Amino acid sequence: MLNKDLIIIGGGSGGLCAAISAKKQGINDILILEQDQEAGGILNQCIHNGFGLHTFKEELTGPAFAQRLKDEAKQLNIPIWLNTNVTKVTKDKIVTCINDNGLWQIKAKAIIFTVGCYERSLGAIMTPGTRPSGIYTAGQAQKYLNQDGYLVGKDIFILGSGDIGLIMARRMVLEGAKVHGVAEIMPYSNGLKRNIVQCLNDYDIPLYLSHTVSKIIGKDKLEAIEISPVDKNLKIIPNSAKRFKVDTLLLSVGLIPENSLIQDLNIPLDKKTKGPIVDENLQFYDGMFAAGNGLHVHDLVDYVANEATQAGINAYHYLNNNLSKGKLHKIINKDNIGYCLPQQFHEDAKPFKLSFRVTKPISKAKIQFYDNDNLIKEIIKLNLFPAEMITININDDILNKINNDLSIKVVEINA
């Protein structure tokens, strides 16, 4: 059996950032395990720009962003095993993985899970109709186009207004396809505002809000789809379908953190984030940390980078027996909060960043913090959207007043 101080599972942006920060802190014996043939994760197929405004203070493409991290990891002599699939992790931190050199068991002192996420598929959304070819997740079509060099269709419809779907709408137009529209079941888009403007509006692609694909038509190949409006309960309103003759349906209906390794450990996941339940140190089990899209789905790679960098620092403190410990306070999501991270923190916690999403767009809101029923702090925020993560520093002014659980509410202020 091999031994390592720190194993990082996943060599995407999160894994690379975690490794770089851990190394800079002083952990020398690090190994990154990456299942793909190169590090960088999903950034490698995101050839559009807009990455890195926060991290590098300039606009980079996905591959360029990834390259900077890869270069830095190389400079720091951080080993990466590519084409390596982790098959098992045990609670005493033995990692089993396979690659073409064999099957390996490595005992780690700490593990950071930067495992990323996968796209929800057609099966998961139960759309009625046949199951022909011509239906792909947006990310899959993106890989075919940007990495393999092939277009999957010429007449496209997109279900879901997640960012990858919006990016792919523009991308397919630039490659000569016609994008007939984007349907979004919610009354608002799930993508970033800048993507709605730059990818749909600039190319006159209609966005059908409160609509979903109600039928898939075609025996072998997709021939057409129908979209229908939905009511307040997201149920399809009958007899109102609109038909589009398309050869391709792209799905951008959500991302799910990939946590089968953690589930195999019988460690429960957060029902909302579908990632592990972490404390303020991003730790979910003794010596196991999570960051990036495997913990929860982020808006921007910059946020992944920040979180993973923090996980690397925390892993260092863990190895030096220097992390906060003691009684755990839960963080309870109340009104209008979709989810919140971390889900708990220690009584002796140092100030930390708390991130949350709202469940609906709110133009002006009071964000309230309670110790049980006692209001201890209130912040006013403008323009809150489900697609945009809100981050707040939890400082001593809150921490010192918490004796029980910390509840958070978003209270709408009517204009």
Next chain:
Amino acid sequence: MNDVIIIGGGIIGAFIAHELSHYKLKITLLEKDNDVANETTMANSAIIHTGYDPKDGTLKAKLNPIGHDLYKQICKDLDVPYKEIGAYVVAFDDNDIKTLEELKTRAINRNIIYEELYPDTFLKQEPNLNPEIKKVLSFPTTAIIDPMQTCVALIENAIVNGLKVFLNQEVKAIEPIQEGYKIKTQDKEYQTKYIINCAGINSSKIAKMIGDNSFDIIFRKGEYYVLDKKASYLTKHIIYPCPSTMGKGVLIVPTVHGNTLLGPTAFDVDDSLDTSTTLNGLEEVKTKVQKLIKDIPFNLTIRTFAGLRAKGSIDDFIIYENENHPHFINVAGIDSPGIASAPAIAKYVIDNFFNELQPKENFIKTRKGYYNFDSLDDETKAQLIKENPKFGHIICRCEKISEQEIIDCIHRPLVPKTIKAIKKRIRPGMGRCQGGFCAPLVIKILARELSINPKDICYDSINSNILKQESKGDDHVE
């Protein structure tokens, strides 16, 4: 001139072809689709029923128990999964309990093992069952298989023993000739002494080609949910409601691969191509299975699908030799318990319609199954990677399928050439992400192994290409 042509590469055609390949005969199988096991065989509950359900005096009642008993050995010989997980038929009220009594009587008469269970015992076995259930009739020898793998395995083994298979051959016309029949497909002609019509939902269409209008096929649609392996805690047994005139009802069925199937509905449709799921159908499944187990995690659904079963206009299997056309044998109306009866149907056809067959001395009885790398212990995995590093290269992340397993699956007697054919055999794309990550890699492997352009790789039928055109002149796929 062929001795026998089998029309239809579903599980019935496969069992008959396999059975005939034991004898000194020239046999050909014609399949209209781009792969075998592509219609009813691909979309059903995959259960080997024990045979308590069919009414007395029917061919179904006769063949189902025999078929059930033949499976274990066949699956062993062909190295495909067979799991005797047992079935529970549940009763909610006195009416149901009366039905259970009828089933019990049939089980006794047919020597089928059964057990009567009451809440104190069955809730211990299956704690998630609805506590309102009063009584359970348990059939511990009910089994599950993988019908697609079984069908492919039978055909692979039959090919090794001399069977010829032609895909994409849709029979358009049949003409009696001096020594037998001439079969015309869209682009070829075949001659044969015997025809066995196993065309499933198209079998009455085939029979009508020689003027036989004696039966029709009703297309009975069944809609299903597939749940992720994470839902496998729900039940260890197959859970049936009490049967009705529309069949065995909506069931909860564990699959041999650890998923859970919910379904099917039973709704007759007019179109033999209508395998679409519907809002109402999926809603019906939802409502009905929640009677059996209350808390079903529908958020773990990874796919919904529909299949058509070929229900005969006569309320039994329709197996006969045409009176006016000797050696034209119809094997039609094989709805439930069709898969369970299939091995017995094949033997029945040979016993009743063939004379003095000469067994092959050199018949090869066994076939090596797929590796199923993920199920092996670490030591064996390490050994395999040492022998062939491609076992260490995982292509399908969800189902943990290695590159070498895909290569092994391609280079077999019946070469799978499509994404779906690979998926049906060894499951890349059957997991949570439904092929989001692995399909692009499977295309590359198929193209490389078959020496064809990636653009010519289809999802399923010969028109269903995935990559429509290069985005920039050259071919960018390695």
